Each structure stands twice: as structure tokens, then as C-alpha cells.
Amino acid sequence: VVDAENLGKSYRMGEVPVNALAGVNLKLFQGEFATVMGASGSGKSTLLSIVGCLDRPDSGSYLLMGKRVDGMDDRDLARVRNRNIGFIFQTFNLLPRATSLQNVELPLMYGGVPGKERRQRALAILDRVGLASRAHHRPSQLSGGERQRVAIARALVTDPSLLLADEPTGNLDSVTGRSIMDLIRQVHNEGNTILLVTHDPLVAAMGSRMIRLGDGRVLEDTGS
Amino acid sequence: VVDAENLGKSYRMGEVPVNALAGVNLKLFQGEFATVMGASGSGKSTLLSIVGCLDRPDSGSYLLMGKRVDGMDDRDLARVRNRNIGFIFQTFNLLPRATSLQNVELPLMYGGVPGKERRQRALAILDRVGLASRAHHRPSQLSGGERQRVAIARALVTDPSLLLADEPTGNLDSVTGRSIMDLIRQVHNEGNTILLVTHDPLVAAMGSRMIRLGDGRVLEDTGS
Numbered sequence: 001v002v003d004a005e006n007l008g009k010s011y012r013m014g015e016v017p018v019n020a021l022a023g024v025n026l027k028l029f030q031g032e033f034a035t036v037m038g039a040s041g042s043g044k045s046t047l048l049s050i051v052g053c054l055d056r057p058d059s060g061s062y063l064l065m066g067k068r069v070d071g072m073d074d075r076d077l078a079r080v081r082n083r084n085i086g087f088i089f090q091t092f093n094l095l096p097r098a099t100s101l102q103n104v105e106l107p108l109m110y111g112g113v114p115g116k117e118r119r120q121r122a123l124a125i126l127d128r129v130g131l132a133s134r135a136h137h138r139p140s141q142l143s144g145g146e147r148q149r150v151a152i153a154r155a156l157v158t159d160p161s162l163l164l165a166d167e168p169t170g171n172l173d174s175v176t177g178r179s180i181m182d183l184i185r186q187v188h189n190e191g192n193t194i195l196l197v198t199h200d201p202l203v204a205a206m207g208s209r210m211i212r213l214g215d216g217r218v219l220e221d222t223g224s
Numbered sequence: 225v226v227d228a229e230n231l232g233k234s235y236r237m238g239e240v241p242v243n244a245l246a247g248v249n250l251k252l253f254q255g256e257f258a259t260v261m262g263a264s265g266s267g268k269s270t271l272l273s274i275v276g277c278l279d280r281p282d283s284g285s286y287l288l289m290g291k292r293v294d295g296m297d298d299r300d301l302a303r304v305r306n307r308n309i310g311f312i313f314q315t316f317n318l319l320p321r322a323t324s325l326q327n328v329e330l331p332l333m334y335g336g337v338p339g340k341e342r343r344q345r346a347l348a349i350l351d352r353v354g355l356a357s358r359a360h361h362r363p364s365q366l367s368g369g370e371r372q373r374v375a376i377a378r379a380l381v382t383d384p385s386l387l388l389a390d391e392p393t394g395n396l397d398s399v400t401g402r403s404i405m406d407l408i409r410q411v412h413n414e415g416n417t418i419l420l421v422t423h424d425p426l427v428a429a430m431g432s433r434m435i436r437l438g439d440g441r442v443l444e445d446t447g448s
């Protein structure tokens with residue numbers, strides 16, 4: 001599913017470059033559940049956004065589902081992303097002027113799903129994350145953990161074969177967090193591939209492979 | 225320090241009102257370290273923003289440092305807040321076009337602190353949260369946990385006598401999280417009062433009093 005070699009990503013800040021990624025190799029096979037841990041600033045979100053085709057590496061090669069991503073134009077990239085990938089952002093990235101329901105329907109709209117089916121699927125997944133009673137709230141009218149769950153619902157509504165989750169339980173109490181991890185495990189049990197960043201060792205233990213990043217490098221990978 | 229009785233806060237969403245707070249009593253004494261826990265959506269951030277004078281209750285009374293807050297105009301409220309309170313937001317609330325340093329200097333600027341001292345104090349606290357090398361990054365050029373630490377530095381730079389922290393370790397790995405809790409404990413040891421919302425039982429255990437919210441009410445308060 002994911003075949004990345006020697007990924008590099010560096011930001012020029014004045015004289016000192018910040019090497020967010022300094023040569024990361026990652027092979028992910030269909031149906032794997034891998035977790036990524038590492039200190040704050042170690043490059044986890046940068047790695048996830050490159051794997052999710054939301055950012056391009058400065059060096060290295062990346063094949064997604066066997067295709068070279070670096071060679072694609074933005075439109076092809078957006079189509080591959082919409083069809084195969086679900087992305088749960090660390091900062092949620094919800095449209096501020098849209099309701100929970102509209103935010104969750106958005107990826108289905110990109111994918112050309114008709115209105116009635118879109119609404120039903122979006123309401124169903126909002127119900128599964130416990131937010132049926134918050135469907136018409138806008139993000140500013142929700143709590144932190146409720147926003148996070150809308151972002152999770154939006155990532156799952158397209159039934160993605162690759163789910164990329166960045167700290168999906170960071171703003172949730174342990175009971176709500178556990179129900180979200182049950183949902184993610186269900187997605188995994190249906191044969192999909194999961195790459196999940198977390199600071200919580202209890203969440204990381206739910207995967208079958210653990211990758212530890214430090215200063216933009218892979219320090220440990222139990223599955224490679 | 226804080227004397228709140230029968231606080232109510234409700235949002236009108238269409239026909240169904242959302243009672244974020246439904247009659248909360250909270251007395252907090254100088255030098256206490258209280259933590260607040262509760263399910264996602266139970267009213268923790270709403271309570272904290274009323275205690276921090278960032279939002280007004282719909283009902284109930286609130287005395288801060290012995291003064292009735294409900295009777296104050298916005299300017300007096302802002303002055304009381306800037307002089308006494310440090311607030312760590314769950315969503316960080318950093319100015320997007322300002323650097324880490326400028327964000328941390330902001331409360332000192334409101335307080336009329338001269339430029340040179342402002343800069344020194346802001347750099348010192350940024351160094352204490354481990355971000356001296358990120359002083360000139362803007363929020364979009366920082367990782368999630370780095371943004372959270374800038375928000376923490378901004379709350380501490382004024383040496384507040386009341387620190388209100390909403391999930392201060394939600395985006396941090398355990399090592400970084402522990403160093404932030406050490407910093408918060410130091411603020412407490414200097415005789416200041418702490419009210420801290422968290423989902424992490426390990427963080428909650430660092431306080432001497434635990435308040436549990438559910439559906440906008442106090443279910444349990446080990447200190448009252």
C-alpha cells in the first residue's frame with residue numbers, strides 16, 4: 001500500500017534549516033495496523049501528511065498503491081486521495097462555517113455521491129461517534145472532543161482502504177477515546193490499513209506494529 | 225479566589241437548548257491545585273471560560289478575588305484578567321500572523337511592560353518550555369505540541385496568581401508532558417492557585433482536589 005524510501009522534508013527558517021524528516025523509510029502492507037510514536041516535534045505529522053499526499057517530500061521516493069506519487073499532478077493526487085485515503089487531522093481542520101453534517105458530507109460530495117445517500121451515510125457515521133444530537137452545530141458550537149469526533153467521522157464516511165489518524169484521541173476522555181478506538185479497530189477488521197500517530201501508549205498497543213520517530217528519523221520499527 | 229454559585233450556561237440551538245452548565249457551585253481557595261475531569265461535552269471548557277472571565281454565565285453569581293464579576297464592564301474585566309489570570313486554551317488560540325515570541329509577549333504588552341524586559345521574559349519562558357529554537361516560527365510553522373507549549377508559555381509569562389489550564393498536555397508526548405506538569409507544579413509551589421482540566425488520570429493525580437463534571441453538573445468534588 002505504502003512504499004516510501006529515504007523521505008526528506010526540510011523547512012528553511014532563516015539560516016538554520018529545520019529537518020522535519022531526515023531519511024525515513026516506510027513500507028506498509030494491506031491490512032496492517034501500525035502506530036507511530038515520538039517526542040513533540042519529531043516529525044510524525046509531517047510523515048503522515050506526506051503519506052496522505054497532502055504534502056510533498058523534498059527528497060526520496062513514494063509509491064502509493066504501486067503508483068509513483070511524486071509524478072502526479074494535483075488533480076490526480078486529489079482523486080487518489082479521495083478514493084482511497086481517510087485523514088484524521090491533529091487540528092481537525094473542519095470548515096468553520098459548515099455544520100457537523102455538512103463537514104462529514106464533504107468528501108462524499110467530492111466523490112460524486114448523490115445528496116440523499118450522502119446525508120444518510122453522514123448521519124449514520126455521526127451517530128456512531130456519538131454526535132447525532134450535534135449534527136447542525138458548527139465547529140465553534142462544539143466542545144474540543146466533539147470537533148475531534150466530527151473530524152473522525154469525516155475521515156471514515158468514505159470507507160477508506162487506508163486510514164491515516166493523527167492523535168485521534170488527544171482531546172477525548174478515556175471512555176469516549178475507547179469507543180473511537182473500537183471504531184478504528186472495526187475499520188481495521190474489515191481489511192483496511194491503518195497508520196495512526198499517538199502519544200498514548202495504551203492506544204499504540206492496539207496496533208500490531210510500532211514505529212518510533214526521533215528528530216525526523218526512524219529510531220525503531222517493530223515491523224520492518 | 226473563586227466563589228461561584230449555581231452557574232448556568234445554555235445555548236439555544238433551534239428548539240432544543242444545550243445546557244452546557246446546569247447549576248455548578250465552585251469555591252476555590254488561594255494556593256489550591258484542583259483538577260476537573262469529565263466526558264467530552266460535559267461542560268469543562270465552558271466552566272473554565274466563565275471562571276477565567278472569558279464568557280459570562282446566564283445565571284448564578286461569580287466573585288473573583290472577592291469582587292462580583294457579573295457587574296463589571298468589559299474593560300474592568302479585561303484588566304482583572306490580565307493582572308491575575310493565566311489561561312491555557314484547549315485550542316491554543318495563538319495569533320496566526322505572530323511569531324512564538326510575539327505571541328508570548330502579548331500579555332506583557334497589554335500590561336504595559338517595557339519592550340526590553342518583555343522580550344527577555346518571553347524568551348526565558350519559551351526556553352523553559354523547550355522552544356528557544358522556535359521563537360521566530362509562526363504557529364503554522366510549528367508542530368501541534370509546539371503550539372500547545374507556546375500557549376502555555378504565554379499563560380505563564382505574566383506570573384499569574386490564578387492559572388486556568390484546559391487540557392495542557394493533550395498534544396504532548398509523555399516526556400514533554402511531564403516537563404510541562406513540572407512547570408505547572410512549580411507555579412503552584414510559588415503559592416498560586418491552579419484549576420486544570422484534563423482527560424489524563426496521571427495528570428489529575430497531581431492536584432490535591434478533583435472535580436468531576438457530567439452533563440453540566442458537578443458529580444463529585446473531593447475538596448468541597
Ligand SMILES: Nc1ncnc2c1ncn2[C@@H]1O[C@H](COP(=O)(O)OP(=O)(O)OP(=O)(O)O)[C@@H](O)[C@H]1O
Nearest residue numbers: 141143144145146235244264265266267268269270
Ligand atoms: N457556542 C455553542 N453553541 C452551542 N453549543 C455549544 C457551544 N459551545 C459549547 N456547546 C455545547 O456545550 C457542551 C459543553 O461544551 P464544553 O466545550 O464545555 O465541553 P468539554 O467538557 O470541554 O468537552 P471536551 O472534553 O470535548 O473538550 C457541548 O456539548 C457543546 O456541544
Ligand SMILES: Nc1ncnc2c1ncn2[C@@H]1O[C@H](COP(=O)(O)OP(=O)(O)OP(=O)(O)O)[C@@H](O)[C@H]1O
Nearest residue numbers: 011020040041042043044045046365367368369370
Ligand atoms: N511549515 C513549517 N515551517 C518550519 N518548521 C516547521 C513547519 N512545519 C513543521 N515544522 C517543524 O518541523 C518539526 C516537525 O513537525 P511535526 O508537526 O511533524 O512534529 P510532530 O511529531 O507531529 O509533533 P507533535 O507531537 O508536537 O504534533 C517541528 O519541530 C516543527 O517546528
Ligand SMILES: [Mg+2]
Nearest residue numbers: 045090367368
Ligand atoms: Mg503532530
Ligand SMILES: [Mg+2]
Nearest residue numbers: 143144269314
Ligand atoms: Mg473542552
